[in-house]
Amino acid sequence: MSESVAPNLIAAVDEARQWDRLMQMAKLGAIPGDGVNRPCLSPLDREARRLLIGWAEALGLAVATDELGNLFLRHEGSDPEAAPVLTGSHMDSQPNGGRFDGIWGVLAGLEAVQAIREAGLATRRPIEVVAWTNEEGGRYAPGCMGSMAWSGFAKPDSWDAVVDPDGIPFRAALDEHLAAEADLPRRPLGAYRPHAYVEAHIEQGPRLESGGLDIGVVTGIQGSRWFLVEIEGKTDHAGTTPLSQRQDAVQDMVRAITALNRLMQDPADVLRFTVGKVEVFPNSSNTVADRARFTIDFRHPDKDVLLARGAAIPGVIQAALTSCRATVTERFFALPVEFQPEVPGAVERAALAQGLKPLRMPSGAFHDAQFLVPLCPSGMIFVPCRDGVSHHPSEYSTPEQLAKGTRVLAAALLELAA
Amino acid sequence: MSESVAPNLIAAVDEARQWDRLMQMAKLGAIPGDGVNRPCLSPLDREARRLLIGWAEALGLAVATDELGNLFLRHEGSDPEAAPVLTGSHMDSQPNGGRFDGIWGVLAGLEAVQAIREAGLATRRPIEVVAWTNEEGGRYAPGCMGSMAWSGFAKPDSWDAVVDPDGIPFRAALDEHLAAEADLPRRPLGAYRPHAYVEAHIEQGPRLESGGLDIGVVTGIQGSRWFLVEIEGKTDHAGTTPLSQRQDAVQDMVRAITALNRLMQDPADVLRFTVGKVEVFPNSSNTVADRARFTIDFRHPDKDVLLARGAAIPGVIQAALTSCRATVTERFFALPVEFQPEVPGAVERAALAQGLKPLRMPSGAFHDAQFLVPLCPSGMIFVPCRDGVSHHPSEYSTPEQLAKGTRVLAAALLELAA
Numbered sequence: 001m002s003e004s005v006a007p008n009l010i011a012a013v014d015e016a017r018q019w020d021r022l023m024q025m026a027k028l029g030a031i032p033g034d035g036v037n038r039p040c041l042s043p044l045d046r047e048a049r050r051l052l053i054g055w056a057e058a059l060g061l062a063v064a065t066d067e068l069g070n071l072f073l074r075h076e077g078s079d080p081e082a083a084p085v086l087t088g089s090h091m092d093s094q095p096n097g098g099r100f101d102g103i104w105g106v107l108a109g110l111e112a113v114q115a116i117r118e119a120g121l122a123t124r125r126p127i128e129v130v131a132w133t134n135e136e137g138g139r140y141a142p143g144c145m146g147s148m149a150w151s152g153f154a155k156p157d158s159w160d161a162v163v164d165p166d167g168i169p170f171r172a173a174l175d176e177h178l179a180a181e182a183d184l185p186r187r188p189l190g191a192y193r194p195h196a197y198v199e200a201h202i203e204q205g206p207r208l209e210s211g212g213l214d215i216g217v218v219t220g221i222q223g224s225r226w227f228l229v230e231i232e233g234k235t236d237h238a239g240t241t242p243l244s245q246r247q248d249a250v251q252d253m254v255r256a257i258t259a260l261n262r263l264m265q266d267p268a269d270v271l272r273f274t275v276g277k278v279e280v281f282p283n284s285s286n287t288v289a290d291r292a293r294f295t296i297d298f299r300h301p302d303k304d305v306l307l308a309r310g311a312a313i314p315g316v317i318q319a320a321l322t323s324c325r326a327t328v329t330e331r332f333f334a335l336p337v338e339f340q341p342e343v344p345g346a347v348e349r350a351a352l353a354q355g356l357k358p359l360r361m362p363s364g365a366f367h368d369a370q371f372l373v374p375l376c377p378s379g380m381i382f383v384p385c386r387d388g389v390s391h392h393p394s395e396y397s398t399p400e401q402l403a404k405g406t407r408v409l410a411a412a413l414l415e416l417a418a
Numbered sequence: 419m420s421e422s423v424a425p426n427l428i429a430a431v432d433e434a435r436q437w438d439r440l441m442q443m444a445k446l447g448a449i450p451g452d453g454v455n456r457p458c459l460s461p462l463d464r465e466a467r468r469l470l471i472g473w474a475e476a477l478g479l480a481v482a483t484d485e486l487g488n489l490f491l492r493h494e495g496s497d498p499e500a501a502p503v504l505t506g507s508h509m510d511s512q513p514n515g516g517r518f519d520g521i522w523g524v525l526a527g528l529e530a531v532q533a534i535r536e537a538g539l540a541t542r543r544p545i546e547v548v549a550w551t552n553e554e555g556g557r558y559a560p561g562c563m564g565s566m567a568w569s570g571f572a573k574p575d576s577w578d579a580v581v582d583p584d585g586i587p588f589r590a591a592l593d594e595h596l597a598a599e600a601d602l603p604r605r606p607l608g609a610y611r612p613h614a615y616v617e618a619h620i621e622q623g624p625r626l627e628s629g630g631l632d633i634g635v636v637t638g639i640q641g642s643r644w645f646l647v648e649i650e651g652k653t654d655h656a657g658t659t660p661l662s663q664r665q666d667a668v669q670d671m672v673r674a675i676t677a678l679n680r681l682m683q684d685p686a687d688v689l690r691f692t693v694g695k696v697e698v699f700p701n702s703s704n705t706v707a708d709r710a711r712f713t714i715d716f717r718h719p720d721k722d723v724l725l726a727r728g729a730a731i732p733g734v735i736q737a738a739l740t741s742c743r744a745t746v747t748e749r750f751f752a753l754p755v756e757f758q759p760e761v762p763g764a765v766e767r768a769a770l771a772q773g774l775k776p777l778r779m780p781s782g783a784f785h786d787a788q789f790l791v792p793l794c795p796s797g798m799i800f801v802p803c804r805d806g807v808s809h810h811p812s813e814y815s816t817p818e819q820l821a822k823g824t825r826v827l828a829a830a831l832l833e834l835a836a
Binding site for chain 1: 514554561668679695698
């Protein structure tokens with residue numbers, strides 16, 4: 001079917017319109033170097049959502065939210081009772097992020113639905129475009145809160161006490177957000193089981209670009225575990241206290257990270273281990289620190305490695321300390337997922353039918369898509385990004401690369417919603 | 419002379435009045451746990467200075483400031499042309515500091531002068547109580563800016579471009595401060611060469627308390643060197659970028675600190691090496707950090723060790739890096755000083771005359787006193803502090819311990835100003 005309708009649909013995907021919307025969104029939270037800092041549940045996030053809602057309503061889509069702030073834009077099907085096909089991504093960014101990570105997946109969903117409608121192509125199933133709350137985990141850790149709660153992977157009140165860098169609890173930020181959007185129809189969390197889920201995203205790695213390829217047909221997502229390590233020692237004067245008598249939290253943090261590096265050694269270079277966030281208190285140059293906190297981001301595509309080395313983390317840290325105490329808290333744990341064949345198949349067929357060059361590949365980054373896997377056939381579409389860079393202002397994909405991705409998404413949605 | 423007048427003078431030092439003033443000051447910038455956070459050149463700092471000025475004016479002392487914001491309270495001598503005896507300390511605190519570090523030395527000077535006046539004891543020389551600007555270096559590094567500029571050790575514009583954590587340059591903060599105190603008489607920087615300088619301070623170490631002693635007769639101050647290390651790498655996505663391809667600023671920081679620990683090994687445990695401040699950017703748990711900054715506080719009483727190991731720091735850091743670049747900037751360098759015999763002699767005599775138990779000892783912490791050494795006979799009086807703790811809200815000395823220190827200061831000032 002998709003092959004016969006493809007010409008109409010492909011022509012209806014408007015490269016310039018999509019790019020223009022992306023650039024309008026990029027102004028909301030713009031930071032130097034073409035970057036974006038748009039924290040979840042912030043006034044900027046709400047401004048971006050209102051902009052999106054305006055476009056959706058102009059198109060005739062029905063808007064709804066839920067108790068986690070997930071936002072849904074519904075294109076009605078000829079059978080309103082049929083399970084919808086769901087597509088989308090997220091609108092929050094990293095604190096020093098780019099213009100495409102997340103937001104393109106939402107706007108690609110809108111553009112695809114608009115193209116389907118403008119091409120006069122009815123679908124039996126409804127298609128919904130979703131913007132999940134807090135995928136990045138930048139303001140509130142962990143990420144993917146919206147999709148985890150929606151899918152039933154986690155309880156919706158799991159993160160009430162998590163605070164942002166200003167000390168504002170997630171619960172308070174969410175309450176404020178829901179109050180600001182009280183005019184929008186609210187539906188129950190996880191209101192339905194989708195027929196399928198498709199998420200479009202920039203690759204965040206170099207493989208498509210370096211291979212001269214157009215479309216990543218994502219086959220699965222590696223597993224991720226996030227930990228917060230809190231080290232507590234004793235503050236002292238830097239000039240008077242002998243080193244032998246100190247409980248220096250910075251020094252024990254350095255020992256812990258060094259020991260973790262040994263645990264995480266991997267000659268195959270498949271394992272990902274990152275300490276990206278470090279905080280020290282009182283953080284004064286002439287005071288021995290009594291507290292240090294750091295994060296661990298550990299990922300692997302092999303479940304057994306993820307389980308074994310993740311389980312070893314607390315013991316390795318404890319053994320590395322010389323004078324301080326440490327608390328290790330796991331804040332995020334997602335096993336590796338393999339997407340069921342339906343969505344990757346539809347994506348690959350659409351790419352090939354449009355004369356594009358696809359590559360089957362796993363995702364190194366985690367995405368909301370992985371929490372949809374238990375609910376329905378799921379998958380993702382990647383497009384190349386320059387130098388593989390993301391989570392940085394210099395993150396970039398061309399208007400043409402993004403339009404190709406949206407055309408594949410539109411055709412895949414049409415097939416899945418037929 | 420001091421022995422004959424001691425009874426009058428000792429009785430005139432009012433333990434309760436001094437404690438009450440300390441507790442009034444401690445309200446300005448009070449933080450949980452009985453602590454104080456009163457950054458230099460802040461509105462809180464100015465509020466504390468106005469409180470002090472009020473007490474000084476009620477006592478009949480003349481108030482003056484200079485272009486660095488150093489504050490002087492003058493008790494006139496019978497010979498106004500004679501070189502003054504100078505005493506004092508600082509009023510700024512560590513960000514998570516206590517109620518005694520610095521401020522007691524200023525209030526002890528005020529109490530000593532008040533006792534001398536109330537005991538009806540004239541002095542030939544003027545006595546001035548000074549509050550030096552920014553001794554702690556907490557808001558603007560390095561510390562001791564006021565005394566370094568006053569003594570001619572550094573030019574008064576040396577730190578114009580130094581910024582605080584909010585990005586406010588020292589020059590701007592100082593200009594705002596001077597404008598807010600434009601009503602106070604302003605005198606030239608380093609207007610005179612003192613006859614002697616005496617600074618009272620809590621010990622910031624455990625020796626007096628554990629020895630059951632009352633007074634530390636400070637013989638000298640160990641040398642200090644402060645460095646700022648800035649590491650620059652490349653930001654990347656924590657889930658996608660192979661470890662072999664990263665330029666991870668946190669990892670190279672850990673390597674640099676580990677290498678510095680080896681450089682700073684000292685079986686005698688006399689050397690002090692502290693990494694107390696660490697900052698990471700963008701500081702997001704799922705982003706490889708492209709920048710990390712940390713401070714080095716290195717101290718030693720032996721000039722040769724201070725010179726040799728300090729000189730080795732940049733090379734050791736460079737050799738430890740695997741993928742990032744590092745910049746090492748020295749921000750403070752003070753050689754060890756030995757106080758001339760006059761002031762320690764007067765302090766020791768006063769303590770013994772009052773039946774107190776003194777101990778001759780060096781200072782591990784640096785103090786404004788070390789920058790007065792080239793100008794005049796200088797010295798310090800230490801009093802015990804609980805568990806040797808300072809730079810922390812739990813910092814504590816008893817009203818009685820502090821009054822003993824002030825009585826010794828009063829007698830020493832009287833002898834030096836005779």
